[in-house]
Amino acid sequence: MMNDTRLALDSVFYPESDGQPMTESDATRDYLLYCVEVLQLYFQSRQNVYVSGNLFIYYQEGNPQAVIAPDVFVIFGVSHRKRRSYKVWQENGKLPSFILEITSYSTRRQDEVEKPQRYASLGVQEYFQYDPTADYLNPQLKGFHLVEGRYEPLPLESTSEGILYIHSPVLRLDLQLQMPVQQKLGIVPLPRELRFYDPQTGLKLLTRQEVEQVREQIERERDLAQQERDLAQQERDLAQQERDLAQQRAERLATRLKEMGLNPDEI
Structure with missing residues (x-):
């Protein structure tokens, strides 16, 4: 009976793609790629931190419907090798500690209602939302941490230079809303750009291209x-x-x- 159950579980198919486009706009895609890249570079010296995004995470063996696909996530306690999908039961039960969703018109309800409920039930410690166009979220960046099974908001603070940010205790990084250069020059107001900063060094996390520059x-x-x-x-x-x-x-x-x-x- 045990062998039959094991064979049945092993035969379950877990898709690696839903066949849908990755995102609906340049801004959404660009920020997804930016966040994954800079966080991968930041944690690259730590062998037990896995950073990825837009990847299927299956959290219940035998049930392909028990799946999430966060835009950006960080998992501690597992290797940072490449994966085609992530199966929790093969990773010592480790789930994301940090999730960031890039909010858009088509995902707004999911990002604000359905996903927080799902992530909280799974024990995801921190959940962030960012709206790159500033059309759907007010404020443009929101952060929450898990308290007794429910998400409580993390404070939106301001630096001495007037830069808005939310500190992530899980990542030990600040998520800042930086004013675009065009807006500094007095052009029409533009959405603030999301950037990761290390508060201990005061340095912005750079992409590979920025590092090369x-x-x-x-x-x-x-x-x-x-x-x-x-x-x-x-x-x-x-x-x-x-x-x-x-x-x-x-x-x-x-x-x-x-x-x-x-x-x-x-x-």
């Missing part, structure tokens, strides 16, 4: 500094050559004066 900028600055050092050395060498030429001219003049019977020191 910083590296290239550092190399350019190093090259410029080296060029300035080389130019300064050339100027010093030129000055030394001029001093040497002046000394040679003085020595030749002294020699000629001596040949004429004159004492250079007395002239």
Whole structure:
């Protein structure tokens, strides 16, 4: 009987895709990719942290309908190897500790009602929502933490520079709403951009492209500094050559004066 049950469970098919497009807008897709990438880079040195997004998470063996697919999630206590789907019973029962949903027109009700209920029942410690267009959420960023089986809001705070943020105790990171450059220049108000910051270092989490841009900028600055050092050395060498030429001219003049019977020191 036990073997029959095991065979039945092993034969269950768990889809890896629902055949639907990943997102409905550029903004939704871009932020999903940004969040997954920067969190993967942030946790890359920790072998027991798995970061992913838009991936099926099956939480009940034998029941393919018991599935969630958060836009962004972080799971502690499992390896960060690549997966085609995530089956909780194969991962020592580990579920996401942090989930972020990128809210849109088509997902608003699910993100605000259905998903929080499901995530709370599964014990997800933190649940965040972000609206990249600022059309569906007010405020544009919301965060919740699990208290006795129910989600309680995390405070939306402000830095001394007026930047709104919510601190994630689970990630130990700040989720900031940063003002776009266009808005700083006085153009029409635009939605605030979501960025992750490390409050201990005060540094923004960078994408691979941003890291490469910083590296290239550092190399350019190093090259410029080296060029300035080389130019300064050339100027010093030129000055030394001029001093040497002046000394040679003085020595030749002294020699000629001596040949004429004159004492250079007395002239």
